Amino acid sequence: MPEITADLVKRLREKTGAGMMDCKKALTKNSGDIENAVDWLRTKGLAAAAKKAARAASEGLIGLVVKNNSGAMVEINTETDFVGRNESFQNVVSNVTSVALASGDNIETIKNSAYPETGRTVDDEIAHQIATIGENMLLRRAKTLAVNNGVLASYLHGAVVPGLGKIGVLVALESDGDIEKLQELGKQLAMHIAASKPIASARDDLDENIIERERSIFYEQARESGKPSEIIDKMVEGRLRKYFEEVCLLEQTFVIDGESKVSQILENAENDLKTSITLTGFKLLVLGEGIEKKEEDFAAEVAAAANS
Numbered sequence: 001m002p003e004i005t006a007d008l009v010k011r012l013r014e015k016t017g018a019g020m021m022d023c024k025k026a027l028t029k030n031s032g033d034i035e036n037a038v039d040w041l042r043t044k045g046l047a048a049a050a051k052k053a054a055r056a057a058s059e060g061l062i063g064l065v066v067k068n069n070s071g072a073m074v075e076i077n078t079e080t081d082f083v084g085r086n087e088s089f090q091n092v093v094s095n096v097t098s099v100a101l102a103s104g105d106n107i108e109t110i111k112n113s114a115y116p117e118t119g120r121t122v123d124d125e126i127a128h129q130i131a132t133i134g135e136n137m138l139l140r141r142a143k144t145l146a147v148n149n150g151v152l153a154s155y156l157h158g159a160v161v162p163g164l165g166k167i168g169v170l171v172a173l174e175s176d177g178d179i180e181k182l183q184e185l186g187k188q189l190a191m192h193i194a195a196s197k198p199i200a201s202a203r204d205d206l207d208e209n210i211i212e213r214e215r216s217i218f219y220e221q222a223r224e225s226g227k228p229s230e231i232i233d234k235m236v237e238g239r240l241r242k243y244f245e246e247v248c249l250l251e252q253t254f255v256i257d258g259e260s261k262v263s264q265i266l267e268n269a270e271n272d273l274k275t276s277i278t279l280t281g282f283k284l285l286v287l288g289e290g291i292e293k294k295e296e297d298f299a300a301e302v303a304a305a306a307n308s
Contacts, residue, residue, distance in 0.1 A: 002032040012037055018046045039213070043220040060084060060137075062285050063097030064168040066154050070146040072101035073168040073285045074110070076126075077138045089137070090164055092129055096122055096139065097163070105142040143283040147172040150277075151179060153186020157194045169193045170283040177273035185269050185277070188256055189249075193284055198249035201279060206248065214243050249282065 004027045012023040012034055018041050026046075030036035060077035061084050074097045076089075083089050095116050103113045111123035118125055122139070130137050145152060150173045158166030169190040173182055200206045215236060222235040245251045250263040260268075270277050 004028055004032055008032060008034070012041075016041050016046070022046050039217055043217050043224075045221070060287060061090065061093045061160065061164045062156070062166060062168040062287050063093040063164055064154055064156050064170070065094075065097045065101050065163060066152055066170070067101060069148075069150075069152045070101060070144070071152050071154055071170040071283075072097055072105070072142065072144045073170065073283060074100050074139065075141045075285050075287060077140050077288065077291070079135045083133060083135050083137075084160060086133060088129065089133060090161060092125065092137075093164055096126075100142045100144060105144040107139060107142060110142055111139060141285060143170070143285060145170040145172050145281055145283045147174060147280065149176065150174040150280075151182040151186050153183055153190050155187060155190035155194055157191075166287045167194045168283075168285045172280045172282070173277055174280050175273070175275055175277040177269075177275045177277060181269070181273060182277070185265075189262070189265075189279070189282075192252070192255045192262065193249065193282055195255045196249075196252050197284065197286065198252055198282075199247045201249045201282065203244045203248050203251070206244075211240070215240060218243075250279070 004024055008027055009020060009023045012018070012027060013020060015034070016023070016038055018026070022041060022044075023037070026037035026040045027034075030040055059079060059081050060075065062073060062075050064073045065071065074093065076093050076096065078084065078089065096110065099113050099115070099122055100110050103109050111121065111126075113122050114120075115122045115125040118128075120128065126137050126139060153171045153173065155169045155171075156163070156165040156167070157169075171186045171190045171193065173186050173189075175182055199210075203211075218236045218239040219232065222232045222239070225232070225235070227235070245253075250261070250266075252262050254260045254262050254265050257265075266277055266279060
């Protein structure tokens with residue numbers, strides 16, 4: 001079995017918020033595998049792994065652009081939030097977002113595409129800006145979405161200037177209905193997505209591996225109750241239903257009225273517009289999501305400087 005080092009324990013604690021001894025025990029039980037240890041802690045009710053993104057880094061900007069029912073978003077990260085207020089950096093994010101709108105959401109394709117009015121590629125321009133501004137930058141993610149007949153709505157939360165912010169959402173609604181009313185509906189749905197952060201439109205769209213992982217965790221939790229197997233099965237299915245209500249857009253409670261399911265909101269809109277409305281997709285980018293934020297130990301830094 002691999003050695004359970006202090007660094008491994010620290011990394012697991014940062015991911016889960018569980019106690020040091022619980023983290024060490026989880027790693028020991030799972031041969032030092034961090035992800036399996038996270039699941040083990042969750043089954044014991046000792047971690048809230050799904051919420052770890054709340055501690056993620058938030059440096060840089062999300063760019064968002066919509067044109068002719070096609071939209072694109074990009075995330076470019078920086079070392080400090082200060083750079084996000086730099087006009088040159090803001091221009092880079094805006095221009096790279098426009099490149100993504102034309103070239104698609106493959107990062108390597110975007111990097112090798114021509115950057116406007118410089119004769120450089122996007123990758124070369126970012127390298128140029130790193131040298132100019134003096135801070136590292138990373139083109140991390142890009143997402144695109146389009147609609148054939150209907151509207152592509154968008155929402156940008158925490159905007160610092162038009163088209164640049166902290167959370168970006170695109171929502172595609174296929175319909176023959178009134179464009180203005182569809183745009184209003186799409187904007188409300190986009191705001192809901194920014195707040196509730198679903199990972200799929202419906203349960204059928206969820207990755208089966210994700211469902212099985214949750215089912216396994218719920219089963220282990222229920223099994224520890226000591227109840228009969230038929231009761232355990234019902235407990236697991238009940239917890240899965242609640243999970244779907246938390247992560248599937250159509251099953252979430254609409255944040256704007258706090259009562260209706262999103263599916264009911266769409267049905268109400270269909271009755272109002274007297275035509276069908278199909279949510280064909282959504283895209284969400286949250287700045288810094290999934291990035292482990294570096295925590296500075298100021299006291300240790302001062303001590304090190306004093307002893308140098």
